Amino acid sequence: MVKKLVKGNVALCEGAIAAGLDAYFGYPITPQNEVPAYMSRKMVEMKKVFVQAESELAAANMVLGACATGKRAMTSSSSPGISLKQEAISYMAGMEVPGVIVNVQRGGPGLGNIAGSQSDYFQAVKGGGHGDYRLIVYAPANGQEMYDLTYSAFDIAQKYRNPVMLLCDGIVGQMMEPVDFNKEQKTKFEDRDWILDGCKGREPRSLKSLLMQDGVLEQHNLDLLKKYQIIQENEVKAELYQVEDANVIIVAYGISSRISKNAIKQAREQGIRVGLIRPITLWPFPSEIIASYTKTNVKFLSVEFSLGQMVEDVKLAVNGKCQVDFLGRAGGAIVSDKQVLEKIKELAM
Amino acid sequence: MEKILSRPKALKDFPLSYCPGCGHGIVHRLVAQAIDDLGIRERTIAVAPVGCAVFAYNYFNFDTTEAPHGRPPAVATGIKRTNPDKIVFTYQGDGDLAAIGTAETIHCANRGENITVIFINNANYGMTGGQMAPTTLLGQVTETTPFGRDPLREGYPINVCELLAGLKGTKYIERVSVCDAPNVMKAGKAIKKAFQNQVEGRGYSFIEVVSHCPVDWGKTPLEATKWVKDEMLKIFPLGIIKDETK
Amino acid sequence: MAKITVNQERCKGCGLCVNACPKKCIGFSSEINKIGYHYAVLKNEEACVGCGSCYQMCPDTCIEVYR
Numbered sequence: 001m002v003k004k005l006v007k008g009n010v011a012l013c014e015g016a017i018a019a020g021l022d023a024y025f026g027y028p029i030t031p032q033n034e035v036p037a038y039m040s041r042k043m044v045e046m047k048k049v050f051v052q053a054e055s056e057l058a059a060a061n062m063v064l065g066a067c068a069t070g071k072r073a074m075t076s077s078s079s080p081g082i083s084l085k086q087e088a089i090s091y092m093a094g095m096e097v098p099g100v101i102v103n104v105q106r107g108g109p110g111l112g113n114i115a116g117s118q119s120d121y122f123q124a125v126k127g128g129g130h131g132d133y134r135l136i137v138y139a140p141a142n143g144q145e146m147y148d149l150t151y152s153a154f155d156i157a158q159k160y161r162n163p164v165m166l167l168c169d170g171i172v173g174q175m176m177e178p179v180d181f182n183k184e185q186k187t188k189f190e191d192r193d194w195i196l197d198g199c200k201g202r203e204p205r206s207l208k209s210l211l212m213q214d215g216v217l218e219q220h221n222l223d224l225l226k227k228y229q230i231i232q233e234n235e236v237k238a239e240l241y242q243v244e245d246a247n248v249i250i251v252a253y254g255i256s257s258r259i260s261k262n263a264i265k266q267a268r269e270q271g272i273r274v275g276l277i278r279p280i281t282l283w284p285f286p287s288e289i290i291a292s293y294t295k296t297n298v299k300f301l302s303v304e305f306s307l308g309q310m311v312e313d314v315k316l317a318v319n320g321k322c323q324v325d326f327l328g329r330a331g332g333a334i335v336s337d338k339q340v341l342e343k344i345k346e347l348a349m
Numbered sequence: 350m351e352k353i354l355s356r357p358k359a360l361k362d363f364p365l366s367y368c369p370g371c372g373h374g375i376v377h378r379l380v381a382q383a384i385d386d387l388g389i390r391e392r393t394i395a396v397a398p399v400g401c402a403v404f405a406y407n408y409f410n411f412d413t414t415e416a417p418h419g420r421p422p423a424v425a426t427g428i429k430r431t432n433p434d435k436i437v438f439t440y441q442g443d444g445d446l447a448a449i450g451t452a453e454t455i456h457c458a459n460r461g462e463n464i465t466v467i468f469i470n471n472a473n474y475g476m477t478g479g480q481m482a483p484t485t486l487l488g489q490v491t492e493t494t495p496f497g498r499d500p501l502r503e504g505y506p507i508n509v510c511e512l513l514a515g516l517k518g519t520k521y522i523e524r525v526s527v528c529d530a531p532n533v534m535k536a537g538k539a540i541k542k543a544f545q546n547q548v549e550g551r552g553y554s555f556i557e558v559v560s561h562c563p564v565d566w567g568k569t570p571l572e573a574t575k576w577v578k579d580e581m582l583k584i585f586p587l588g589i590i591k592d593e594t595k
Numbered sequence: 596m597a598k599i600t601v602n603q604e605r606c607k608g609c610g611l612c613v614n615a616c617p618k619k620c621i622g623f624s625s626e627i628n629k630i631g632y633h634y635a636v637l638k639n640e641e642a643c644v645g646c647g648s649c650y651q652m653c654p655d656t657c658i659e660v661y662r
Contacts, residue, residue: 023431049430054456058423061416065427068414073427087417095415196412198435200391206406208415350596354650354660365655370609374654530615530648570609
């Protein structure tokens with residue numbers, strides 16, 4: 001198979017299309033603009049649905065509508081726009097509507113800037129919208145994963161009737177890399193007994209998150225919790241890189257994991273035993289995998305393009321058994337492999 | 350004797366949660382009757398708002414979904430674009446449609462989505478206890494305009510039909526009322542027409558129903574319908590505002 | 596010959612049908628129903644012409660019309 005040299009943002013579009021995307025609803029914002037631009041041509045050519053919405057609010061709610069009928073729909077944005085999509089995400093979580101939302105992150109808070117960042121981790125994995133819910137969150141680290149993980153996001157979303165977010169890096173979205181478009185085009189999906197497709201020959205259905213009767217909402221919350229536990233048991237994904245003998249273990253996702261890998265290679269050449277745990281799912285978080293490496297004399301280091309967000313989950317996973325350190329920069333600034341190497345050396349001493 | 354008028358099939362035999370005399374129940378029946386008459390119950394998907402009519406999904410006997418406050422036009426767009434063979438309508442109040450959802454309303458109309466919008470204008474936020482709505486009349490006392498709506502402080506009531514009529518995407522716009530039996534029958538015809546338009550692929554149809562909210566207005570049902578006639582219809586005149594379906 | 600029936604358990608006694616009746620043949624019950632209202636009743640079956648005005652105004656679709 002010949003690989004194609006494309007931007008990460010284009011790779012994710014192709015992943016969604018291969019997954020059988022019926023509709024894309026977008027709104028311009030940098031650094032995800034390639035997504036609506038690419039979709040505006042591709043979806044129309046394929047006689048699928050493309051709508052440039054009036055706002056991120058509307059785009060996310062269009063996804064809600066399309067997915068309520070069992071169709072595969074996606075929206076994408078960057079950080080400030082993702083804040084607006086939280087409303088629909090919370091409703092989709094409550095109504096169990098499997099929308100797919102892409103966040104090609106930029107710096108914040110507020111309008112921030114347009115440089116790549118990883119400062120929306122909390123928003124993605126700790127709720128973001130209101131209410132007691134979980135969002136399945138993937139963190140692609142390269143163009144190939146932008147394609148692969150977007151492809152599988154739709155299956156996972158529909159399997160669990162839960163919204164899924166792809167938490168991408170502005171840098172990966174913008175970077176051109178060779179990608180193997182190797183997935184089979186999906187066209188057929190199993191019947192689902194919850195979708196709204198007209199009550200022909202059956203009782204009417206309604207999708208809702210408003211549950212006013214005494215105890216009904218609590219029961220719904222408990223049912224959701226049960227689902228989240230099943231997801232936690234089955235859907236954790238992480239890459240382990242040179243961790244077996246490591247006494248410094250870096251935890252990093254997306255672009256910061258790639259920079260960390262460069263630093264690890266350099267450190268290994270200098271005889272330092274250092275490895276990487278790279279969460280591919282940020283929720284469910286690979287806590288058990290991290291916990292299994294909490295041996296004596298092991299130190300953990302969370303490397304992020306933020307001022308310390310995922311490090312809190314690393315600490316929870318480590319549970320006080322080892323030292324957990326942090327290295328990060330914010331506002332679109334890049335942590336260099338040199339800085340990571342220095343930190344590794346400091347911890348290895 | 351033969352039964353000539355009874356509950357339409359598209360309305361469930363289920364007690365409505367609305368206050369005594371509320372206009373919502375009348376409009377629910379008219380919508381259900383239109384859907385029965387057109388034989389489209391099994392391919393209809395309704396989008397309920399946030400507000401009193403959020404419970405519409407308990408009452409309509411066809412597929413329904415909830416939407417966040419103000420977003421029914423966006424949700425309906427998502428449904429209709431991916432399911433052009435389905436009959437999709439939103440049922441929204443004045444707060445939902447003309448305050449928090451103004452952007453969604455205008456852009457859905459401007460895109461000319463082939464959907465039907467049923468807009469209940471009862472000049473206040475009913476479910477939260479009768480606060481000022483975008484359609485509250487000048488001088489009208491509500492929970493949040495205790496001294497009456499003052500245009501210098503709260504602006505003016507919005508005439509949504511006239512606002513939307515200026516958009517090229519809209520095809521049929523009519524304002525009706527349910528303040529008495531002849532008007533209810535007229536409203537029924539308008540609502541049926543708005544669904545018929547969609548069935549025939551004629552584009553965006555919008556029906557504003559000037560309705561009454563006796564409890565939040567602090568009036569009896571009879572006083573409330575009289576107030577619609579005497580006060581609201583002066584500001585919201587009835588009739589076909591736009592018809593480009595011919 | 597015409598008449599109406601009122602679902603006595605569903606009626607909220609709002610009176611819109613009473614007012615809408617051109618023949619003034621609908622009134623309220625003296626007793627209250629389970630939900631606490633004096634429900635509407637057809638007081639004068641002789642006068643009812645089955646015009647359906649009451650049906651049109653009933654917010655709870657409690658009324659059926661026979662003719």
